[in-house]
Amino acid sequence: MPRPIRATIHTAALANNLDVARRHAPEAKVWSVVKANAYGHGIERAFPGLRETDGFGLLDLNEAIRLRELGWAGPILLLEGFFDPADLKIIDEYGLTTTVHCDEQLRMLEGARLSKPLTVQLKMNSGMNRLGFVPERFRAAWERVRAMPGVGQIVLMTHFSDADGERGVDYQMEAFERGARDIPGERCLANSAATLFHPQTHYAWVRPGIILYGGSPSGKTADVAGLGLQPAMTLESELIAVQELSTGQTVGYGSVFTAERPMRIGVVACGYADGYPRHAPTGTPVLVAGVQTRVVGRVSMDMLMVDLSTVPEARMGSKVVLWGRGLPIDDVAAACGTIGYELMCALAPRVPVIEQ
Incomplete structure (x- = not known):
């Protein structure tokens, strides 16, 4: 007999947790984040429980291809975008949505030949200082993307550093609104903590991750007690x-x-x-x-x-x-x-x- 250790993935728990996210953001569409092989649960194993989502967010092109092979025909968002011009051919072939967060990606996108208009999520660095254009440069980046013939829809996005903590989201919301003022298009801001605790961030899309797997964004079980999340x-x-x-x-x-x-x-x-x-x-x-x-x-x-x-x-x-x-x-x-x-x-x- 094999060693007795095993991990069980609870498909119904994934579906339940997706419902919890929807109840907290009823007017928004949901990107279910399945990066890092669905947070260690396995993309193939997580997919059945999350297939009622509006879209999937991940990092790796191979993971995106696996989702297509599983039969998912809906939106797939590359949360870090692309790293090489050759990636854009795969993005085009598989109909993926890409994040754009830096000048190098803008240059690669300007030189790309695409078979159909590409949906882009243009990312602002509103204070986390990891990825994105700072507010003062965001409009110029948007103007540049808007001028590209290969780009269709442009969604505006950012990521919160403290949505699960005392600092909250207000300072980043102010920066985002300042940088994106009068720019049309859907917004996509809320991570797991913002989805649960900051309804002012919900806009058109939310991007829950850890809560889909039954975990707490803050790492504290008490913070999500009573919300109905189940371990996946x-x-x-x-x-x-x-x-x-x-x-x-x-x-x-x-x-x-x-x-x-x-x-x-x-x-x-x-x-x-x-x-x-x-x-x-x-x-x-x-x-x-x-x-x-x-x-x-x-x-x-x-x-x-x-x-x-x-x-x-x-x-x-x-x-x-x-x-x-x-x-x-x-x-x-x-x-x-x-x-x-x-x-x-x-x-x-x-x-x-x-x-x-």
């Missing part, structure tokens, strides 16, 4: 051994955990080679036989250890949930000093994945 991935395994420790005995590499009393520990078939964070400290939450307990000691390549003090009935073969249903991924990530996004994307190829 459950990572689970089993106990493959149980050890009895005496007071003073240690566990695992580096002997970083010492038993303060006699206790039982369980050995779980999951380690950092499966995508579980090696830096997960003692105390990281885990479910054993439906009971929440904690990781103890250092995570190994293929195994980790858990405290069975509160699970006296646990034995070899007992079910273990590392994150997902019953244990929010953001709670695990917070204990590890990271975010749920990273854990999702880090799921290793060797972990079997099933759809449910």
Whole structure:
């Protein structure tokens, strides 16, 4: 038999989470963001649950082609645009929408020969300082794109840096409105946090990402409690051994955990080679036989250890949930000093994945 670890992708949860996004932005169309292989869930596995979307947003041309091969005929947005003139031939062939965010892309687009008008999302750098034209140069960039015979619709876009935090979106909204004043066309501004918490940003399109997979934009489970989001991935395994420790005995590499009393520990078939964070400290939450307990000691390549003090009935073969249903991924990530996004994307190829 194979190792007992597996990840389950919950198709119905994806559909539910898309509905949650729609309820928060009922007048907007939805770009479902499936970059990074659908945040580690797999494009092919995520597609059935998200197929009622209005469009898909991603980064990689190969991922866009995979969506077309799955039968998706609707809009596909390249969130970083293109990197080489040859990319524009593929964009043209597959009918993709591209972001344009820099002068180099403008030059490549001006020299392109396209078979049909291209839809462009022109990106403004409204304060995140990552991609886009600053507000003072945005109109000039728009005028340049508008003059290109190969371009049809131009959508105006930006990206928020603090929609999930105290700083909010007002300062970027002001910059966007200043730079885009009197420029016609649809707007596309809202990421997951803005979709949930800032309705003034919704405009024609919203771009939810992490919430489609049941995660919190802020990394805090409490921030999305009561919204109806469901985890789209459950990572689970089993106990493959149980050890009895005496007071003073240690566990695992580096002997970083010492038993303060006699206790039982369980050995779980999951380690950092499966995508579980090696830096997960003692105390990281885990479910054993439906009971929440904690990781103890250092995570190994293929195994980790858990405290069975509160699970006296646990034995070899007992079910273990590392994150997902019953244990929010953001709670695990917070204990590890990271975010749920990273854990999702880090799921290793060797972990079997099933759809449910």
